[in-house]
Amino acid sequence: SQTIHQWPATLVQPVGSPLSLECTVEGTSNPNLYWYRQAAGRGLQLLFYSVGIGQISSEVPQNLSASRPQDRQFILSSKKLLLSDSGFYLCAWSPPGRDNEQFFGPGTRLTVL
Amino acid sequence: DQQVKQNSPSLSVQEGRISILNCDYTNSMFDYFLWYKKYPAEGPTFLISISSIKDKNEDGRFTVFLNKSAKHLSLHIVPSQPGDSAVYFCAASSAYSGAGSYQLTFGKGTKLSVIP
Numbered sequence: 001s002q003t004i005h006q007w008p009a010t011l012v013q014p015v016g017s018p019l020s021l022e023c024t025v026e027g028t029s030n031p032n033l034y035w036y037r038q039a040a041g042r043g044l045q046l047l048f049y050s051v052g053i054g055q056i057s058s059e060v061p062q063n064l065s066a067s068r069p070q071d072r073q074f075i076l077s078s079k080k081l082l083l084s085d086s087g088f089y090l091c092a093w094s095p096p097g098r099d100n101e102q103f104f105g106p107g108t109r110l111t112v113l
Numbered sequence: 114d115q116q117v118k119q120n121s122p123s124l125s126v127q128e129g130r131i132s133i134l135n136c137d138y139t140n141s142m143f144d145y146f147l148w149y150k151k152y153p154a155e156g157p158t159f160l161i162s163i164s165s166i167k168d169k170n171e172d173g174r175f176t177v178f179l180n181k182s183a184k185h186l187s188l189h190i191v192p193s194q195p196g197d198s199a200v201y202f203c204a205a206s207s208a209y210s211g212a213g214s215y216q217l218t219f220g221k222g223t224k225l226s227v228i229p
Contacts, residue, residue, distance in 0.1 A: 043119075043202065105156050107155065
């Protein structure tokens with residue numbers, strides 16, 4: 001069966017510090033991978049998606065970036081965090097060719113102070 | 114511009130009764146709809162989905178209804194149980210939007226509280 005992991009589970013970072021959140025998927029090959037953010041009082045906003053190694057598409061301009069160095073690894077990064085980057089970050093995957101059904105990881109709660 | 118709207122931020126229902134969660138959408142290109150359930154500090158879990166070629170899909174206590182002409186869908190939970198208390202997200206996607214087909218557009222969610 002497939003599983004998706006995210007770490008860390010929680011993170012408190014000062015403004016201006018860098019960020020690296022990691023997501024890995026097990027039990028599947030060539031998944032589509034996604035990063036979402038859920039901010040307070042808002043729905044889930046798609047930030048990035050990837051259909052393969054090194055292939056990243058951005059949905060929302062921001063100071064975040066994403067990378068996919070391996071087939072089942074997706075990383076969300078920032079060089080300098082802003083207060084507005086606080087939120088709940090979710091990684092998701094979908095089987096190739098079945099993008100409609102996405103399966104989410106446990107999430108990372110990021111607080112920028 | 115919010116393409117998927119869940120106008121009720123919260124809903125309280127007595128245990129054993131029916132819970133009805135509503136969702137409206139504006140993009141007529143959406144052709145696949147999903148409901149996700151989310152507990153605090155956890156990722157959303159897929160609950161049930163419906164394609165636009167159907168108007169109803171049932172899975173145990175959960176039924177989703179789709180009214181394409183009204184651009185409205187609803188999730189019915191019968192009977193409601195305390196364990197159903199969570200935030201429910203409605204999501205929609207389109208197979209015809211090119212690169213956008215990878216994108217699920219989510220509503221803001223409705224917090225359901227089932228009272229014992």
